[in-house]
Amino acid sequence: MRRTFTPWDPWRELNQIQTEMNRMFSGLARPGQRREAFPAINMYHNAESVVLTAELPGLDTEKLDLTVTGRAITIRGAYGKAPLPDGETYLRQERPTAEFSRTVELPVAVDPQRAEASYEKGVLFLKLHRPEEHKPRKVTIRKG
């Protein structure tokens, strides 16, 4: 039986712990973990902005509250559970009915003054711009 032992790297363990801690506090799910938080969020970014999308079908946008700080966003809302009129009963009830509030940390800094949100076909689309000074910049190397 042949075994290959990788040399023990003390920094690797510490890095793993750091990554785990970051994940735990970021409010995002680890891959494969059954996520309890609602709504599910997809997050994308490029040099200019951070985009978040969430599926919130049939939501009354009057009851939707979005808060943006420099490093986190909070999505708060409520699905009404309108009581059924007399004579009607649920044979099946799966759709969301309650209030929800979710805070997610962002991987990069954003400018809370320049946030755009839209809600179309039941999908919430949030675009956050990165402040000028935090955008990645290319560094030219001078030949000395």
Next chain:
Amino acid sequence: MENGTVTAQAQKHEPQSPDGAERARAQAVYAPRVDIIDSKDSLHLVADVPGADENDTEICLEKNVLTIRASVRPPNLEGYTAVETEYGIGEFERSFTISNEIDREGIEATVKDGVLRVRLPKAKHAGAQKISVRAG
């Protein structure tokens, strides 16, 4: 800090095929969450199909099986890197067996804000039919 108090599951699931077969499709397929409401004169099916509108949705009725289908195009995010994807984007599909008491001609459906509402009216004479017996 998160404090979701939502009763429904947040995860998306693949739909159960009526005959147990699996799908061979290029795009992921999910079963939409539904509410089924029974009222005196009709059955209401409400399905969450975020990302779809009335042009992306179709309803098929074959024999006793009602199938709802909705297709969703992922948002155009060219040039962006995904940081986290907690939900997949794909087609929605789910089938239901409906009883003979439904008046098929009267089925109506609307889509708004990613919610499909189907109204299935019950046939007026939904009770058992009485057949008179004559002396032969």
